[in-house]
């Protein structure tokens with residue numbers, strides 16, 4: 494099963510965020526722990542006011558406090574600062590009640606840069622104020638007290654749960670958006686590259702990809718583009734050499750036609766003057782004649798096939814009543830079928846159906862099919878030719894119930910030079926080009942030629958052509 498990259502990203506982000514929540518929670522626990530340890534080692538904890546307290550304030554030992562950077566003030570019950578050493582943050586010597594009360598309130602606040610330890614001595618009737626400057630305030634601790642009012646507890650827990658749920662929802666939303674955006678940054682170039690690859694596979698070698706990126710995808714893009722470049726170049730070269738090869742065959746077959754025709758002609762002429770030669774010479778002449786005829790045939794068919802493949806080849810299409818045309822063609826091949834001792838059955842509708850065909854080329858198709866039936870089958874078989882129309886096409890079925898073609902050969906028999914085993918062909922002198930020529934001609938008409946056959950099941954050639 495394929496999974497979307499954006500969904501996978503979403504899951505990964507959620508996991509990362511949940512892990513970071515766990516890490517944060519762990520960090521808070523550690524902070525609480527650290528707070529505990531650190532607070533015990535701070536000077537303010539080592540020298541609390543209660544430790545140096547004396548009923549007579551003149552006997553209080555303030556030296557260690559001042560040595561450790563702190564300060565000591567004694568404030569009488571009349572709010573007068575009667576003694577001060579080291580840091581003094583009271584500001585004035587004689588305080589009013591409200592000033593002192595405010596100082597007491599302020600001293601408890603957490604945002605101030607000093608730590609105050611204030612103790613009242615009821616015996617001596619004075620306040621002892623020990624002041625230390627605050628270094629780093631670590632004031633965090635997780636506390637749970639079951640004696641806390643249950644209403645408060647509910648409020649706190651409720652609010653906390655609501656905040657956490659809201660936070661998680663927000664987290665999921667951000668993860669979804671963020672995963673979509675990051676996934677797009679990967680899937681977009683991937684999609685473009687895969688589209689390019691598909692077009693390349695379909696034979697469009699001009700395709701190039703431009704991702705407008707400078708990351709690793711750009712490297713992939715460059716590799717893709719240079720690969721497409723190479724394939725395009727090699728393809729052009731291959732096409733060129735293919736064209737050159739076809740042209741060469743066309744030229745050779747054309748140039749050899751005349752000399753060969755003259756060899757056949759002279760051999761034939763000599764054979765006519767049989768009394769001028771002895772028996773052995775006539776035998777050789779016959780071999781020359783027979784083989785030059787075969788070579789002629791091969792050359793002619795090769796020339797025809799090359800012409801069909803040449804870029805200059807065009808059909809001379811004429812609007813033709815295919816029913817009438819096929820009736821005439823059947824009439825043309827009828828004598829040869831009769832002479833071969835074949836039965837025949839033509840089923841052509843008595844109406845006009847028009848198609849665009851090059852009648853000369855199309856005659857070659859039927860001529861080749863008829864020629865094959867006669868050459869490869871013995872008398873007694875039946876040849877059936879029928880025509881029918883379907884939607885926008887006409888179908889011509891050319892069928893015989895003769896020896897057929899083995900299925901494994903039939904798969905390739907429309908390709909040039911494919912023939913059934915030599916023993917069958919040595920008698921008939923085939924070239925293996927007839928069906929391939931017929932196929933190419935039908936294809937050039939925008940139609941198709943299919944073959945349905947097997948050994949001893951006869952051959953059924955089905956030609957389809959577009960109607961107009």
Ligand code: ADP
Nearest residue numbers: 865866869897912913923924925926927928952
């Ligand atoms: P060839 O010049 O050898 O006839 P084709 O391309 O016309 O070349 O035919 C290819 C092969 O298909 C032939 O060699 C022949 O064995 C076989 N073939 C073609 N038509 C028929 C048919 N009607 N019945 C049996 N075999 C056939």
